[in-house]
Amino acid sequence: MPNTQTIPVNDIAMHVRTEGAGIPVLLVHGFPLDHTMWDAQVEVLAEHCRVIAPDLRGYGATELADAGDPPKITMQQYADDLAALLDALGVDEPVVYAGFSMGGYIGWQFVKNHRDKLRALVLVDTRASDDADDARKMRLKMANHVQEWGAEKVAEAMIPKLFAESSLDALHPMVARTREVISATNPLAIAAAQRGMAERPDSTPDLAGINVPTMAIVGAEDQLSQPEEVQRVVNAIPNAGLVVIPAAGHMAPVEQPDAVNLVLTEFVKSLNA
Known part of the structure; x- marks a missing residue:
């Protein structure tokens, strides 16, 4: 059974x-998903690392609390929640931060505001530019x-953009599960994240x-995060690497878990080399 708990973090109860x-590895999900998108990665990485996979504010089993009127959560607020979560868990060494899509946008703010908590960075199907x-x-x-x-309706609109065309059979378990997660998301959390992403800075x-x-x-x-754009991000970061996953769309960790797991495990192992 998964080892999950709910921990007071800032003004919310955060599920993780x-x-x-x-080595602690922090897996940060995208919009509008929850930590279960990383299930295939957690199982493999846990053989080598301390894996921490939270539900962000308003997603999964984590509270939204007061997001304002109209609701908005900035990328920095999500990043601050994650830093506070690490403190609450007693994580006393820098983490490998792995952010998927919106989790990558949050990652730029984590790098900027919580550099002391960062050992390495993994950017998964994300980009640095603003909208x-x-x-x-x-x-x-x-x-x-x-x-x-x-x-x-959000799920219906997003699903065709999330997966490679070869994965889009509505009966395919990964597509059905993603549709289920999005459909269960609090609309206020969706609105709050969209406003936060709309005003995020160009990193x-x-x-x-x-x-x-x-x-x-x-x-x-x-x-959504095309390989050519990700290549430009990698070119701008000193000594960064890039792996393109064949037969995968935006949801590479879900569509091709074995290929993504291999990249992640080899990268984490290299940090001890």
């Missing part, structure tokens, strides 16, 4: 799964209407100053 021992005007308008449209639409100017070991992973068919 922890497994294994060794173009059209994308920002779409985020704000969803934020303004998601309560009337319901999370199920591209900060890339050259990242001085920890960094690895990027991206699906070859990712429509």
